[in-house]
Amino acid sequence: xxxxxxxxxxxxxxxxxxxxxxxxxxxxxxxxxxxxxxxxxxxxxxxxxxxxxxxxxxxxxxxxxxxxxxxxxxxxx
Numbered sequence: 001x002x003x004x005x006x007x008x009x010x011x012x013x014x015x016x017x018x019x020x021x022x023x024x025x026x027x028x029x030x031x032x033x034x035x036x037x038x039x040x041x042x043x044x045x046x047x048x049x050x051x052x053x054x055x056x057x058x059x060x061x062x063x064x065x066x067x068x069x070x071x072x073x074x075x076x077x
Contacts, residue, residue, distance in 0.1 A: 019043040021074050022056060029066050037061050 010016045022043040030037040041058035054071060 015045040018074070019045050022054065022071060025070070025074055026056060026058075026060070026066060030060055033063065033065060034061075 008016075020043075023041045026041045026043075027039050030039045038061040039058070041056060041060070044053075044055040044057075046053045056071070
């Protein structure tokens with residue numbers, strides 16, 4: 001059986017990169033709150049530079065103390 005190797009590459013500022021930054025931030029904050037936290041997070045982005053929607057969903061075993069302002073700062077990057 002032949003094996004296949006795949007890779008995903010997107011340019012800086014691509015919505016996938018921003019979504020990854022938000023998901024990573026949620027994970028980091030949860031682990032800082034409790035290093036035994038269990039986290040499953042997915043971030044979805046829609047819209048344009050004039051507005052849009054950020055939807056963060058998943059499961060988390062501990063409160064991560066993340067505000068809407070924290071997410072807004074990441075999206076502005």
